[in-house]
Amino acid sequence: MVGANLSPLFLGTVVVYFLIILGIGYYGYTKTKDEEDFLVAGREIGPLVGGATLSASQMSAGTLVGTFGVHYLLGFGFIWIWPGLWAGWIVSLLLVAPQMRRFGRVTVPDFIAERYRDDGADGNYSRAIGAILIVLAYTVYLSAQLTGGGIVFQSMFGLAPEIGIIAMALTAVFYTAIGGMRASMLTDFVQAIIMAVAVVVALPLAFTFVGGLGTVNAIFQSFNPSFVGQALSTQEIVGFMAAFGFSIAAAPYEITRIYSMRDEKTVRQAIGITLIFQAIIGTSVALLAVYMRVMFPALSNPDLASVIMSLNVLGPILGALLISAIFSAILSTVDSVMIVSGAGLAHDIYVKLFNPDATERQKLWANRISIGILGLIPLVLALNRGLVGDLVQFIVVLQASMMGAMFFMPLVLGLHWKRVTTAGGVAGMVFGFSTVIIWHVGTEIYSFIPESLAANDPVIPGVLVSFLVMVVVSYATGKPSRKSLAPFFDDVTVADGGTDERDT
Template sequence: MFDVSPVFLLVVIGYFAITVAIGLLAGRGNKTSEDHLVAGRSIGPVIGGAALAATQLSAGTFVGTIGVLYLTGASYLWYWPGLWAGWIVSALFVAPKFQKFKGVTVPEYIEKRYNSKFAKMLAAILIVIAYSVYLIAQYVAGGILINTLFGIPMIWGATITIGITLIYTMKGGMKATAYSDFFQAIIMAGCFLVAVPILMQQSGGFSSVGAFLSELDPGLTGWHWSFKDLLGFGLAFGLSMAIAPYELARMYSMKSEKTVRLAIGYSFIFQAVIAVSIGLVGLAIRSVYPVLSNPDSASSIMALDILPPVIGALFMVAILASIMSTVSGIMIVSASAVSHDIYGTIKKDATDKQKMFVNRIAVLVLAIIPLIFAVKPFDMVQFIVLVQASLVASFFFAIVVIGLNWKRATGTAAIISMIGGVVTVLIWFLLDKPFGLNEVIPGVTVSTILLIVFSYFTKPVPKESLQPFFND
């Protein structure tokens, strides 16, 4: 725990107040579940790009990545090209078709494309499970942040973070999330642009940092991670980002296919600033604090002990913003999977009002469950995120990317593909990664093979199911 100045507290409290106000104001126009879940399809490219970037730049980036860079050095930065390759795949082969479909939820695409309600239900269940794991990482990061600030137990820090996010998510839905994400993305990029020069000055500059780290441990400026490790990291993040349900759901909220492509382009600008900045921050902090008991606390300690009070407070706000933007996106996608895809399928005559009620209950329940596991997390924040990314890619990459670009893919094959991918990842993870390969590689490989092979031996989907996705 550090001595926190009144200025620091005022900045943090002011951020929370502005975020909640944005959510409440944005939610005033929501009258239907479609307004709540896809913002009336009114989001433009700049707001949309900032929202895509802010959601992707989660606790895994601001807490987890900086923590891993602090612990292992610069070679970890090579996962970024894999992540960006995933965005390119999304821009070329996924995002425009998703926007054109104009669905409400991601599993709704599964039902229409594969003409299968069971596949829709299975996808919804897997999304809820995978994103519950992801929420654990966000809660742990929020808990570490608040614990570092005020010395209160991590569970209460996580509860405070999630409580504020719940307020604007339940009230404002996707529109509140998009506009608050724009506000949060500006804070993230701006804080890093100011904080990095100050940190570099405090640590003695680039050459001083490099010389110190090379002497401390040559692996910090060399190759701590093997090629197989870096390939696994890049594929896990890239394959999952190409089809991430919480990002695809945001594409439904945008005005047109052109808007989606522009939004992805704008998101690259935000991400490029952040990628360079966190690399410099993670390494510079190690030179200032060579030994920290918890590497995930590196970013918050820097904000409190090195940066001036206002800049440090804004930096902490940026970390909170990254956590809250991701949590709100996950809540909307997971809750809509429960209310719209599971409940709506089971109770076919459910009214829009009933679905909205179930949605809000689902947001609350799905927010609470991961708290139980966040009390005793099983790994560093970034590695929890990595497991979730591998899981999502294993059951979703093949059926989304191949399904949107290959007409022969069938509903039965999609179900087998999802189940096979998840089972493979879990077995590979439990066997402690045979041959040193990240679980995403066998997971996506198996799910892709199963989708292609079984599509040739099962009944094709009707032509009307293909029409929204294929021009001919």
């Protein structure tokens, strides 16, 4: 099953896919003239491409490798992650996405710097803290994506996974650094279509082989009755739902894409489209994984399930399409995260803090070099997976917990509650992030978290601590300046003459 003999038709289909993606990357390079083009695609993206890119950037190796593998391992119960994710999109639709598009900057730290600007440096200290936390959390996330790429290469070619991890890292760094956001979003559109078509077409074909869903369900239940019921505890279900829900509502790589859309109406339409994409793909992945458990009940690594289906079940064309979908899932997220992480280092730290007079050429190359640097760092984690865990999906959940805990409350409260202060917002980010790290270490490495609490996902204490710290610190410090509120609240203006009274 691993290192299968691949037909020329199979390999040719995969090669054509990569050539198309690299061609789009070059097209993005030719259209990128300045930093705004590179980071937000000139704000020209419409609802269809926008919805597809929101889907593709979220549905990473965690979906077609990790989620597939967890369904293979645990059954249907893991499907509850999707309602949590969709709830996060609804929260974003109501409380975050339109407001951030109206704000209309480039990165999430741009928001942090503007809303939490009362730090004695016009928001630059707040910006730097936000950017550093993004880089740290997304380093973990990129390690999961590269791990997924290594699994695919190992299964296709029989190579050591480390070779695939390195190959995926170099490929992603190259085409992301040259093409920027326009290339990223256009490739995401192609990749979302490939993912949806691959899983939908594979579904009836796979189940036809074994006599339909009823037969699969009966065989699956014979392994373990919980496979068709609920193999996860209530705490685990709530934790997974919360991790993905809080994370997607505040994910910097999704908000950067929201900045790239034409207007607030486009943002709302795009979120509706992404919900359709994700419903189709999420349901199909669960069903296909159950099928694979019936057909191949003893895989040593559950993360191999989707790849083995491509190589051994679906035939050369459809199998190559599903392999391309897996590569799509990985690359569409890797390019999104690399752009955001690179912008954190180049736009938010280098330009805003150290070289505000940089030319557009300097800004462009700063972003490209940053992508190169930050794209290679996750190799250390990917090649030493014991540092954060082994199964791809659980690495993804850890990252989601970090992102939700450190940004959900600072974004939502910052956009809708005038009393939040700079000290409160920054403390919320830092304490939310720190709580997730401590909780992970205390449950997965040293076991100092009480057993009765350990089943809770780190995002739950993380978001709770972030909220409480923000409220307490905000009331313990002076009211925020009008200048920090005016861009977000229509009834607040900076006083005539440029004064900045704190009488809100």
